[in-house]
Amino acid sequence: MIVFPNCKINLGLYITARRADGFHDLETVFYPLPVQDALEVITPGTLQFTSSGIPIPGDQDSNLCLRAFHLLQQDFPALQPVNIHLHKHIPIGAGLGGGSADAAFMLRLLDHKFQLGLSEEQLTAYAAHLGSDCPFFIPNKPCFATGRGEILEPIALDLSGYSFQLIYPAIHVNTGWAFKQLTPRVPAHSLREMIQLPVSDWKEVISNDFEGPVFQAHPVLATIKAQLYAAGARYAAMSGSGSAVVGIFPKNKIADILWDASYRVFTIK
Template sequence: MIVFPNCKINLGLHITRKRPDGFHDLETVFYPLPVTDALEVLSDSTALQFESSGIAVPGNTADNLCVKAFHLLQQDFPALPLVNIHLLKNIPIGAGLGGGSSDAAFMLQLLNQKFQLGIGEAALVDYAARLGSDCPFFIVNKPCYATGRGEIMETVALDLSGYSFLLVHPGIHVNTGWAFQQLTPKAATYSLRELIGQPVETWKGIMTNDFEAPVFQAHPVLAEIKEEMYKGGAVYATMSGSGSAVLGIFPKNKIADILWDASYRVFTIR
C-alpha cells in the first residue's frame, strides 16, 4: 500500500508563550500543498524494516517518525503485523514544511486503513500529537487555524486555488530548537484567524512569522529570496515555519521566471 504525504506551509506564525512543560504556545494557519513524499508499506515481513531513498534521511532508523508511529500503534494493537517500510523522501528536511511530521501522520493512517484497526479521526489526532507538534495537522490535512502546540485546530474556509505558489529551499537546515531559543514569546497584536479572511493582497506587511527576524539574521540569503519573490510579482511571501523554505503566492499562472541558484530546490504549484 502506498500513500503520498504532502507538505504544509504556515501563513503567519506567532509564538505567544513558553509553557511550564518546555513547549511553546503558538498561533498559526496551516495550509496543505501538494509537494509530496511517497510512503510504501508491505506486510508479510518477519521483522520491522525501514529503508529510504531520495533525500538522505539523517539519524538512526529507530528514531525515524514512521518507525515510531508503528511502535506507537503496536502498543495498543499488539497483533499489528510487522511490515517493510520504504520512504521516498522529496520534501526538503529542516525546511519548515513538516515533511517528517507528514510522513508520521500518513503512516498512522496507512496502518489504520491497511489493517482495519478502526481508529477514528480524533484518536488518530491524539496518536499524532504524541509523535510531534505538527503531526496532528496532517490527520486533518485541511486549512486550519491552530493554537496550543499546534494540535488545537479549527478548520477554516480558506481556498487559495485561485493563486499559484512558489517554494524555494536553498539547502539551509534550520534547527527548530535553536530557532525557538532566539525568540521572546509575546502576545500577538492581531488575530490570524481574522486576517486570513481578508484578501491575500492585504497580507503583505501585516501577516508575520516571528521566526523570520532571527533566522534571516543568521541566513541573509533567505531574506534575499523573499525580496526576489516580491520583485517578481508575489502578492505575499513568507518563510514557512522555523525555516528555511520561502513561499511566494502569485496571481494564478503568473509565477515570475526568476533565475535561482542551481543548488536550490524549487517547487511550483500552479
C-alpha cells in the same frame, strides 16, 4: 499499499508564550501543498525501514514512521510486522513538515490496511504523541492552530485560485536555536481574523516571528523573499522556522527568476 504524504506551509506564525513544560504556545495557519514523499508498506514481512531519495539523517531505527507503528502496536498488539519504504522528496529541516506528514500518513495507512476502525479524533491523539505538527496531517485541510500546534480549528481558506513557488536554499535552521532567539508576544490581531483578508493585504498584517532572527543569521533568505515580491508575489514568507520561503502568485503568473542552481525550487500551478 502506498500513500503520498504532502507538505504544509505556515501562513503567519506567532510565538505567544513559553510553557512550563519547556515548549511554546503559538498561533499559526497550516495550509497543505502537493509537494510529496512516497510511503509504501508491504505485508507480510519483518519490521524494517528503508529509504531512498533525500538522505535522512540520524538513526533509521528512530524514524517517525517506525515510531508511528510502535505507537499503534502498544494498543493493538496483534498488529503484523510490515516492511516500510520511504522515498524522501520533501526537503528536511525546511519548515515544511515532511517528517510530521510521514508519521501521520503512516498512522492513517496502518489504520486503513489493518481495519483498526480509528476515528479522526483518535488518529489525531496518536499523532500528537509523535510531534507538534503531526496532528495537522490527519485532517490535512487548512487549519488555524494553537497550543504547540496540535490544537486545530478547520477554517475556510481556499487558495486554489493562486500559484505557489517554494524555494529551499539548502540551509538547515535548528528549530531549538530559533525558538531561543524569540521573546513570546501576543499579536495585536488574531491570525484567525487576519487570514480572512484578501491575500494582497497579508503582507501588511501577517508575519512570521522567526523571520527576524533567522534572516539575520541567513541574509540570503531575506533576499529570496524580496525576489519573490519583486517577481509579483501577492504574499511571501518563510514557512515555520525555515528555511523554505514561499511566494503566493496570481494563478499561472509566476515570473521567471534565475535562482541559484543549488536551490530546490517547487512550482505549484
